[in-house]
Structure formats: structure tokens, C-alpha cells
Amino acid sequence: MKVLVPVKRVVDANVKVRVKGDGSGVELANVKMAMNPFDEIAVEEAIRLKDAGKVEEIIVVSIGPAQAQETLRTALAMGADRAILVKTDETAEPLGVAKVLKGVVDAEKPGLVILGKQAIDDDANQTGQMLAALLGWAQGTFASKVEINGDKAKVTREVDGGLQTIDLKMPAIVTVDLRLNQPRYASLPNIMKAKKKPLDEKSAADFGADLKPRLKVVKTEEPGGRKAGVKVKDVAELVSSLKSAGVI
Structure with missing residues (x-):
């Protein structure tokens, strides 16, 4: 069975995001980029399934600029077998990405698609x-x-009330949460081997999809600063303050 794992190039989770001066989005120039953390978990799970003999081939795919090759090489170094880059300089929105992935699925015929539940840039x-x-x-x-x-x-799904276990008839789509596994670090020998693994470049048109944006960002701004707290002497003063504020 083949497994397809979509991965996204995003701002590194450890980097403090800065808003552009004109409010049109976040600053990406000279910012460290990395694989979306949820997608790392998806790659790791696919590798574990392969190690268990459930999967024969792992294909990773990314939709983005040429620099997304670095993200794909990271996945290959972790243990994926080959990669596909759907090259675009457009901002890929969820629906456009889904349409491209459908084309990839139609071409590759995987039995399972594993991907992160969300990307940390747009949290869609x-x-x-x-x-x-x-x-x-x-x-x-x-x-x-x-x-x-x-x-x-x-x-096993993480839901508001706890955990829910469901049976899926394959082929199926699985989106992963944080507690599924702990992604491995790629070893130096595997990083070197990843350079020789196949990475194909495609376009959205090759899969009959259109990535033209349908949404427009009106404004992006920093979250408001946290207001200073107030110390109270005792419970009576706390209750009085809460009543004055209309909380109770």
C-alpha cells in the first residue's frame, strides 16, 4: 500500500512572527522556515506504519515555492521514499490545495492519505x-x-468530550493531532541519502487544478498587549472588585 503525506513549509514554530509594516500579512523575508509540526507527525506515523510492514511506499507532496524542496528533503531524510513538489508562487488556500491533492491521489492511487490536522500559519x-x-x-x-x-x-480521535474510536474503510483520509507520536530527527547519513531520492516538480495545471486565490487579506495586526493585573488584600476586596466590574 502507498501512503501519501502532504507537508507544508511554514515559519519555524520557535520564531516570533512579525507583522509587515503595511499590515498585509506576516514577514517572511529572512525568516527561518520549517516543516509544519503537525505534518512532521504525519510523516513519522507513515514511517512507523512502513516499519510495521503495513506500508510499502511513502510519497510526500508539498505545494509551494521552490524553497519547499528543503521541506521535502527533510521528509525524505526522515524516511519517506520519494517526493513531489507542486510549484507555485501563489498563496495556496485550503480548497486549492485539496483540489491539487485530489489530482495527486488520482495519479498515485494511495490507500491512505495522512496529513496534519492544520498548519500553524493559517490554522485553517x-x-x-x-x-x-x-x-x-x-x-x-x-x-x-x-x-x-x-x-x-x-x-482514535481527540474530541471535546475525550476520545472517540472509529473504524474507517480504506482508502481513507487521516488528519493527525499532537499526541499521536514524537517525530524523529533525521540522521546525517539519511540527510545525505535524501539528496539522491527522487523529487519531481509539477504544476497545479498538471493535476487539473487552479490555485488562484479566492480570499483577500484585509488587514493583519499584532494581538493587543496584556493589561496589568491588580493585587487585592483579601477575598472580600476580590469579591467587591468583581462585582464592580460586573463579573458577578
């Missing part, structure tokens, strides 16, 4: 669900555990 949490709708496949979102048994996948 839409692509996996949209892809499942376009393909008509079963989906298991926010996965904290994935088990493959024949043509079925058992997915």
Missing part, C-alpha cells in the same frame, strides 16, 4: 476534510492513534 483546519469530500473517502480527523488492519483503519 480545512484541507483534510475538503480532500475527503472531493474524493468521497472516509475520514478520521484529530487522530491520536492509528491502527491498520487489512482494508480497515482504526482511528
Whole structure:
């Protein structure tokens, strides 16, 4: 069985994001970029499934600029077998990404698509669900555990009330949550080997998709600063202050 793992190039999670002076978005120039943390977890899970003998080939795909090759090489160094870069300088929105991924799925015929539940740049949490709708496949979102048994996948989901376990008939879409696993670090020998692994460059048109943006960012601004707290002498003063503020 093939597994397809979409990965996204985003601002490194440890970097403090700065808003552009004109408020049109966040500053990306001279900023450290990395693989979306949720997608790292998805790559790791695909590798573990391969190590367990459930998967034969892992294909990673990214939709973005030429620099996204670095992100794909990281996934290859972790253990993926080959990569596809759908090159575009447009801002890829969830629906456009889902349409491109549908084209990749139609071409590659994977039995499972594993991806992060969301990207840390836009926090949209839409692509996996949209892809499942376009393909008509079963989906298991926010996965904290994935088990493959024949043509079925058992997915434990993190929901508001706790955990929910569902059985999916494959092919299926699984979006992963933080507690699924701990991604591995790529070793130096594997980083060197990744340079020789196949990485194909495609365009959205190759998959019959259009990445033209449909949304416009009106304004981006820094969150408001936190206001200073107030110390009170005792519980009576605290209750009085809360009443004055209309909280109780």
C-alpha cells in the first residue's frame, strides 16, 4: 500500500512572527522556515506504519515555492521514499490545495492519505476534510492513534468530550493531532541519502487544478498587549472588585 503525506513549509514554530509594516500579512523575508509540526507527525506515523510492514511506499507532496524542496528533503531524510513538489508562487488556500491533492491521489492511487490536522500559519483546519469530500473517502480527523488492519483503519480521535474510536474503510483520509507520536530527527547519513531520492516538480495545471486565490487579506495586526493585573488584600476586596466590574 502507498501512503501519501502532504507537508507544508511554514515559519519555524520557535520564531516570533512579525507583522509587515503595511499590515498585509506576516514577514517572511529572512525568516527561518520549517516543516509544519503537525505534518512532521504525519510523516513519522507513515514511517512507523512502513516499519510495521503495513506500508510499502511513502510519497510526500508539498505545494509551494521552490524553497519547499528543503521541506521535502527533510521528509525524505526522515524516511519517506520519494517526493513531489507542486510549484507555485501563489498563496495556496485550503480548497486549492485539496483540489491539487485530489489530482495527486488520482495519479498515485494511495490507500491512505495522512496529513496534519492544520498548519500553524493559517490554522485553517480545512484541507483534510475538503480532500475527503472531493474524493468521497472516509475520514478520521484529530487522530491520536492509528491502527491498520487489512482494508480497515482504526482511528482514535481527540474530541471535546475525550476520545472517540472509529473504524474507517480504506482508502481513507487521516488528519493527525499532537499526541499521536514524537517525530524523529533525521540522521546525517539519511540527510545525505535524501539528496539522491527522487523529487519531481509539477504544476497545479498538471493535476487539473487552479490555485488562484479566492480570499483577500484585509488587514493583519499584532494581538493587543496584556493589561496589568491588580493585587487585592483579601477575598472580600476580590469579591467587591468583581462585582464592580460586573463579573458577578
